Amino acid sequence: MKVSTAPVYARVACEGKQRFSSAVLAHQVARQGNRRADRSYRAYRCVYCHGWHLGGGVFKTSAKGK
Numbered sequence: 221m222k223v224s225t226a227p228v229y230a231r232v233a234c235e236g237k238q239r240f241s242s243a244v245l246a247h248q249v250a251r252q253g254n255r256r257a258d259r260s261y262r263a264y265r266c267v268y269c270h271g272w273h274l275g276g277g278v279f280k281t282s283a284k285g286k
């Protein structure tokens with residue numbers, strides 16, 4: 221049996237995500253996203269496609285109360 225393609229779960233992990241070919245570019249976009257929204261994006265390297273994705277999107281801890 222010959223398996224030359226990536227596992228299915230790898231595709232799913234990358235599907236719908238923006239992929240950047242360079243870390244510099246990914247970090248740039250992440251910073252722009254952080255400025256626009258009150259969220260914290262983080263660029264990380266994908267172990268499946270070896271590209272860069274933006275993760276996070278978590279709300280920053282703000283002065284707003286609970």
Ligand SMILES: [Zn+2]
Binds near residue numbers: 233234266269270
């Ligand atoms: Zn990926």
